[in-house]
Amino acid sequence: MARSVAQLAALDRAANTRARVVGLAGRAVLGTLLVLLALVWLAPIVWTVSTSLRTPAQSFSLPPKWLPTDWAVGNYGQVFERVPFAPILANSVKVSLAIVLGQLVTASMAGYAFARLRFPGKNVLFVLLMASLMVPGQATIIPVFLLVKWFGLADTLWSLILPAWVTAFGVFFMRQAFLQIPQEMVDAAKIDGANQWQIFARVFVPLTTGPMAVLAILSFNTFWNEFFRPLIFLSSQTNFTLPLGLVALQGYLGTGSLSIVLAGVVISMVPVLLIFVFAQRYVIEGIARTGVKG
Amino acid sequence: MARREALTGYLFILPTYLGFLLFVLGPVTASLGLSLFDWDLLAQQAPRFVGSRNFADLAADARLLTSFRNTLTFVVGAVGLEITIALLLAVAVQGIRSRPLTYFLRTSFFVPLTLSGAAVAVVLSYLFQKEFGVLNYYLTLVGGPRIPWLAASGWSLVAVIFASTWRSLGFNFIIFVAGVQNISRDMYEAAEIDGAGAWAKLSHVTIPLLSPTILFVTVIGVIGALQVFEQPFIMTRGGPGDSSRTVVMIIYESAFQNLAIGYGAAIASLLFVLIMAFTLLQFWLARRWVHYG
Numbered sequence: 001m002a003r004s005v006a007q008l009a010a011l012d013r014a015a016n017t018r019a020r021v022v023g024l025a026g027r028a029v030l031g032t033l034l035v036l037l038a039l040v041w042l043a044p045i046v047w048t049v050s051t052s053l054r055t056p057a058q059s060f061s062l063p064p065k066w067l068p069t070d071w072a073v074g075n076y077g078q079v080f081e082r083v084p085f086a087p088i089l090a091n092s093v094k095v096s097l098a099i100v101l102g103q104l105v106t107a108s109m110a111g112y113a114f115a116r117l118r119f120p121g122k123n124v125l126f127v128l129l130m131a132s133l134m135v136p137g138q139a140t141i142i143p144v145f146l147l148v149k150w151f152g153l154a155d156t157l158w159s160l161i162l163p164a165w166v167t168a169f170g171v172f173f174m175r176q177a178f179l180q181i182p183q184e185m186v187d188a189a190k191i192d193g194a195n196q197w198q199i200f201a202r203v204f205v206p207l208t209t210g211p212m213a214v215l216a217i218l219s220f221n222t223f224w225n226e227f228f229r230p231l232i233f234l235s236s237q238t239n240f241t242l243p244l245g246l247v248a249l250q251g252y253l254g255t256g257s258l259s260i261v262l263a264g265v266v267i268s269m270v271p272v273l274l275i276f277v278f279a280q281r282y283v284i285e286g287i288a289r290t291g292v293k294g
Numbered sequence: 295m296a297r298r299e300a301l302t303g304y305l306f307i308l309p310t311y312l313g314f315l316l317f318v319l320g321p322v323t324a325s326l327g328l329s330l331f332d333w334d335l336l337a338q339q340a341p342r343f344v345g346s347r348n349f350a351d352l353a354a355d356a357r358l359l360t361s362f363r364n365t366l367t368f369v370v371g372a373v374g375l376e377i378t379i380a381l382l383l384a385v386a387v388q389g390i391r392s393r394p395l396t397y398f399l400r401t402s403f404f405v406p407l408t409l410s411g412a413a414v415a416v417v418l419s420y421l422f423q424k425e426f427g428v429l430n431y432y433l434t435l436v437g438g439p440r441i442p443w444l445a446a447s448g449w450s451l452v453a454v455i456f457a458s459t460w461r462s463l464g465f466n467f468i469i470f471v472a473g474v475q476n477i478s479r480d481m482y483e484a485a486e487i488d489g490a491g492a493w494a495k496l497s498h499v500t501i502p503l504l505s506p507t508i509l510f511v512t513v514i515g516v517i518g519a520l521q522v523f524e525q526p527f528i529m530t531r532g533g534p535g536d537s538s539r540t541v542v543m544i545i546y547e548s549a550f551q552n553l554a555i556g557y558g559a560a561i562a563s564l565l566f567v568l569i570m571a572f573t574l575l576q577f578w579l580a581r582r583w584v585h586y587g
Contacts, residue, residue, distance in 0.1 A: 030389050037383075038402035044460070045405060047428060048417050060426045110310035118296070119303030129310070132318045134573060136521050138542055139566035142328065142549050142559050143321035166313030196302040225410030227524045228542075232550050243412035247528060250416050258420060265413045272408040280401070287465060288472035 052076075052266045056257035075263040079249065082260060087238045088245035089267070095160050095241055096224045100216050102165040107215065108208070111174025112200050116186070126175075132168045137228060145232055159233040160241070164223060170215055177211035178204055214286035217279055221272055242268040322566070329560035335553035348560035357536055358544055358561065364451055365540045368522050371455040373515040376466050377508065379459070384470035385500055400471065404464035411461065415528035418457040419444060422529070447537035450530045454538050457525050462518075466511050473507040474500065509580045513573055520569050541565050 046066055051059055052075055053068040079085050113119070114126050144163055145154075153159040181204060189199045205212075227243045234240055237248060249264045276283055329348055333341035352358055383403065390396050406414065421428045422443035430440050443453040481499050490498065501508070523542040526532055532539035541561065549558025 027389055027391065030386055031392070031395060034383070034386055034390065034399055035395070038399050041460070041463075042402050042405065043428075044417055044421055045409075047421070062426065062428075062431050064428045064431060106309045106313065109306040113303045113306035117299055117303035117306065119300035122303065125307065125311070128319075129314055132314060134517075134570060135318060135322055136517065136566060136569055138521055138545055138562050139325055139569075140318060140321035141545075142555060142562060143324035144317055145550070146324075146555075147316070147321070163313070163317040166310055166317055168314075168318075171310060196299065200306075221408060225412070227410065227412050232546070243410045243524075246410075246412050246416050250528075261416065262420075265417055268413055269409050273405070276405070276408050284400070284404075284468055287468045 048262050048265055052259055052262040054259050056259055059258040059262075072259065075257070075259045076267065078257075078260045079264045079267060083245055083248045083264075084238050084240075085245060085249075085264065085267075088240045088242060091157055091239060092224060092242040092268075095157050096220050098157075098161045099164045099223045100220050102161065103167045103170050103219050104212055104216060106165050107167050107170030107174045108205065108212065109200075110171045111176075112178050112204055114171065115175045115178035116181075116204070117196070129168050129171060132166075133172075141229070141232065148233060154233060155235045155239055157239065160223075160226075160229055163229075167219070170219070173211065173215055174208070177208045181207055210282070213279065214282045217275055217283055218286050220275065221283075224272055325559045325566070326563050328556055329563045331556040331559075333555040335555055341556070344556070348557050349564075351557065352560055352564065357539065358541075360536045361539045361541045361544045364536075364538060365520060365522065365542075367451055368455055368458075368540065369516055369519040371452075372458045372462070372519050372522075373512065375455065375459045376463050376515060377511060380463050380466035380470050380511075381501075381504070381508070383463075383467055384474050385496060387471060388474050400468070403467045406461045407464040409461065411524040412528060414457055414461045415525045418453075418460070419529045422453050422457075444530050445534060447534050450526075450534060450538040454522070454525045454529060457529060458519075458522065462515070466515070469507060469511055470504065473504050477503050506580075509576065513576050516572050516576070517569055520565065520572065 043066075047064060050066060050068045053071050053073065054061070054065075054075075055070045055072045058070060110129075114122065148154055148159040148163075153162070185203050185207070186199055189203050194202065225243060226241070230241045230244050234244065237245075240248065246261070246264050246268060249261050328341075330343060330345055331341040332344045332347070333339070383399075387396060387399055390399070409417075420426075424430060424440060424442045424445055427443070429443070434440055441449060443449050477500065481503065482495055485495050485499050521542050522540050523546070526538045526540055527543060527546075530538045532543050542565070545558050545561045545565070548554050548561060
């Protein structure tokens with residue numbers, strides 16, 4: 001009897017090992033498939049970077065070469081000659097930063113009021129503001145364009161910046177962050193004689209730099225890549241932002257080279273890629289949080 | 295004290311509310327109002343009240359009808375693909391134990407999202423090229439046909455859907471990965487004891503428990519997809535013919551190229567109502583199939 005118990009145990013162990021081996025093999029197959037798919041997903045970006053470094057004669061070469069061959073760095077200089085790319089790049093930086101900074105101010109102030117202050121009509125005002133999350137940009141674009149023209153801001157960067165300082169999403173996001181700060185911190189500050197503004201600036205703002213970074217990154221990404229409003233509001237090339245600049249650059253393809261257009265694409269994607277690499281945690285967290293708590 | 299606090303509250307929301315009234319609430323109302331006027335900026339003529347005539351014109355506009363059909367096809371195709379693939383990927387990645395590998399996969403699927411829609415459209419329009427495109431090169435290599443992705447009316451919308459899916463998949467993927475992580479191990483172990491295989495676990499555990507997240511992603515996806523503009527605008531210019539022309543492209547052409555402000559506003563209002571209706575419909579449907587844990 002004793003032997004058969006040992007035998008059973010051995011059989012059991014063997015079955016376990018077999019299950020583990022099958023599981024391991026399954027995971028290896030799964031992992032390989034996923035890596036292949038990920039490589040396919042990255043392929044357009046790899047192709048863009050390596051083609052941006054090819055001489056014009058080589059840029060349409062087939063079979064496609066996935067690694068840079070010619071290192072034709074001059075393509076990057078050409079980008080700045082075909083279209084006024086230096087001002088275009090500067091415009092994108094100015095517009096995105098101005099919008100992000102403005103949104104941080106307006107959203108954190110309103111978010112704080114809706115989270116921590118009592119005033120008549122607060123709930124109605126909050127719900128009304130949140131309803132604007134359901135309003136698509138196209139539903140307002142015609143009157144906003146007329147307004148911008150009437151203010152004399154057509155074809156200026158301010159036409160993009162000013163209307164973007166309202167962010168219902170940002171207010172919602174910052175309100176959530178401020179709600180999580182314990183009341184004791186507020187009481188302690190009050191005992192020290194701090195007024196509402198000081199409590200906001202010295203207690204709440206320093207404690208919510210994480211959420212503010214998430215909001216800043218999401219919003220920078222949105223406005224760096226924005227296409228529809230710039231297309232409508234801006235008309236002269238020197239006032240363009242990057243996405244419009246890329247389309248202008250593509251328009252020269254007839255006379256120019258694919259490599260130069262792709263060099264422009266690479267320049268436009270570097271800042272957001274860098275932000276993503278260095279702040280991946282914030283980006284992922286921000287998106288995951290909006291979705292799961294949704 | 296309470297009055298001071300109330301005053302501070304109003305001051306704090308003032309910048310946001312001024313902007314909200316000026317750039318959101320005012321314009322939405324104005325857009326609905328403008329749709330009742332005939333206002334041709336090109337002719338420098340004053341707005342003239344025409345009641346519902348713009349809407350009567352809409353109904354008879356064959357191109358607009360086509361653009362609505364294209365937009366709906368795009369919504370179903372792009373949102374369907376993005377959700378299905380992202381969900382399967384998220385579940386598959388769950389089975390990967392290696393952290394660096396998970397990091398690599400997450401990054402790969404997410405990176406296209408950081409590019410502008412314009413950059414994606416520019417790059418993919420070269421890859422989709424019929425003669426010199428990389429995609430057709432590999433397709434023909436494995437014996438497939440040389441597909442006129444951007445040059446045939448049956449394919450242009452498909453190319454736009456693929457381009458959009460490539461860019462947006464990462465958003466859904468990240469949200470699903472976070473959602474899947476929230477599902478307790480116990481649920482899967484219980485299912486395994488009941489003899490559930492991979493497919494049963496997906497359909498009886500993962501999908502039901504993820505349904506609020508799936509709903510959220512669907513609503514966001516549909517709202518975004520109904521406004522599709524830059525991919526077809528850059529990749530196909532709406533063509534060939536009107537085969538990939540979308541509703542927002544028609545709004546853009548009417549209001550900002552032909553300067554028919556009233557007519558453009560009427561289409562914009564219609565799209566606005568459609569988006570609201572879709573959102574409400576999805577929340578209504580949700581009550582019937584979403585499982586809130």
